[in-house]
Amino acid sequence: MSDILKFPKDFYFGSATSATQSEGTFEGDGKGQDIWGKWFELEPEKFYNEVGPYKTTTMYKHYKEDIQLLKQTGHNSFRTSISWARLFPEGHGEVNEKAVAYYRDYFETLxxxxxxxxxxxxxxxxxxxxxxxxxxxxxxxxxxxxxYAKTCFELFGDVVKKWFTFNEPIVHVEMGYLHQYHYPMKVDAALAVKVGYHTALASAYAIKEFKKLKTGGKIGIVLNLSPAYPRSNNEADLKAAEIAEAFQNKSFLDPAIKGEFNPLLIELIKKHDLMPDYDEKDLDVIKENTVDFLGVNYYQPVRVKARDSVPNPDAPFLPTYYFDIYDMPGKKMNPYRGWEIYEKGIYDIALNIKNDYGNIEWMITENGMGVQDEDRFKKDGMIEDDYRIDFYKGHLKWLHKGIQEGSNCVGYQVWTPIDCWSWLNAYKNRYGLIELDLETQERTIKKSGYWFKDLHDNNGFEL
Known part of the structure; x- marks a missing residue:
């Protein structure tokens, strides 16, 4: 008889999406433009097959039917986001009442x-x-x-009891201000630091507002944690990994949970003359308003080594001033996304949270596998995505081990429920438990969706 891995009682199983990637924009919906719509109008060629953010999965129109699909695929939880520009078309000032009605009904229906x-x-x-x-x-x-945060808590705090301030805040810092994958596509380390600081501050202020209102529930932040592994035990490689970890993970993990910025990160930022303007009052707000729980998105590790060459002193500063990315021989890959698959990383994260971050309550808020041309795997009208089921199983096995060793993990959510629009990649790689036909908007549960239902119903799975 095969072993069954059982998860704790009341464990959250579900999936995640975002407003921009799922809702769509429709005539008369009152939504203001966000940076994705603006950028698509400016440079549509940047987007895969020139597919922009206007259509997406049309959940704005189909959320009631889609929630039934969530039930059919074993969800007892679901993460989405509120579109700031939908609720406040100008970012502040007047609230869009159509958005209020939509989100309230959406959350109540869940x-x-x-x-x-x-x-x-x-x-x-x-x-x-x-x-x-x-x-x-x-x-x-x-x-x-x-x-904006205060308004959301006031409008929906009676229905929503689990909040997150930000999803992967390091991404808009790096991609918008260092690597040019997100608007405004700048390469400016001083601005990147300022943006990161203001984001950490905004998160703390949102938490402060949440606590003042006393609507009950919990508030956290979602971070994409990519453990940094050194090439070897050589001192220079170990130092490279420590620095990569400070930039990639601790930049938001430390202020969110410990209430202060990582000392090594501060030292490096000062060394390169990148410190932002700040005042002590703001630092007190960060200190006093830490998260109740943590969401973790895990896809891949970061592997690094000591630099092979001396950095160009005149080039714009990037964290890779201190390390090179290490292309480890023999690593397991998702060839479609170009990402390493390293299931044990989820266990290392579990123990790191337990040992270094006070064993705060946490959950996996994204874990998934994007695959191109999934129609290849269709049999009798259903995509047989065994590769995705194997991906989930491999990660759940290591997550279970972390929980058994005392890590306070309360849930596992996959990316994503229904194939969704994905920033610059549009629909190139599909991640869903449910297939989306872009032409007809028809939804069809994949094999992984039925497997996920069994996972939820059994509160575990057979090895």
Missing amino acids: RENDIEPFVNLFHFDMPAALQDIGGWENRKVVDYFKE
């Missing part, structure tokens, strides 16, 4: 179907009107975010 809504406030989608005044570069936007 509850009516015994699905716990986990709602995130910001998923890479700065309102265009606020980007026009600098976005996160502008300290004023922190105040606008605080008001």
Whole structure:
């Protein structure tokens, strides 16, 4: 008889998406433009097959039917986000009442179907009107975010009891201000640091507002943790990994949970003369308003080594001033996404949270596998995505081990419920438990969706 891995009682099983990637934009919906719509209008060629953010999975129109599909695929929880630009078309000022009605019904319908809504406030989608005044570069936007967060808690706090302030905040820092994969596509380390600081501050102010309102529930942050592994035990490789970890993971993990920025990170930022303007009052807000729980998105590790060459002193500063990415021989890959598959990373994260972050309550809020041309695997009208089931099993096995060793993990959510639009990649790689036909908008549960239902119903799976 094969072993059955059982998860703790009341464990959350579900999936995650974001407003921008799932809702779509429709005539008369009152939504303001965000940076994705703005960028698509400016440079549509940047987007895969020139597919922009306007259509997506059309959950704005189909959320009631889609929630039934969530039930059919074993969800007792679901994470999505509120579109700041949908609720506040200008980023502040007047509220869009159509958005209020939509989100309230959306969240209530989830509850009516015994699905716990986990709602995130910001998923890479700065309102265009606020980007026009600098976005996160502008300290004023922190105040606008605080008001936006407060409004969300007041409007929906009776229905939503699990909140997140940000999804993967390091991404809009790196991709918008160092690597040019997100708007505004700048390469400016000083601005990157400022944007990161203002984001951490905005998160703390949102938590402060949440606690003041006393609506009950919990508030956290979602971080994409990619453990940094050194090439070898050589001292220079170990130092490279320590620095990569400080930039990639601890930049937001430390302020969110410990209430202060990582000392090594501060030292390096000072060394390169990149310190942002700040005041002690703001640092007190960060200190006093840490998260109740943590969401973790895990896809891949970071492997690093000591640099092979001396950095160019005149080039714009990047964290890779201190390390090179290490292409480890023999690693297991998802060839479609170009990402390493390293299931044990999820266990290392579990123990790191337990040992170094006070064993705070946490959950996996994204884990998934994007695959191109999934029609190849269709039999009798259903995509037989055994590769995705194997991916989940491999990660769940290591997550289970971490829980057995005392890590306080309360859930596992996959990316994503229904194939969704994915930033610059559009629909190139599909991640869903449910297939989306882009032409007809028809949804069809994949083999992984039925497997996920069994996972939930059995609170575990056979090895």
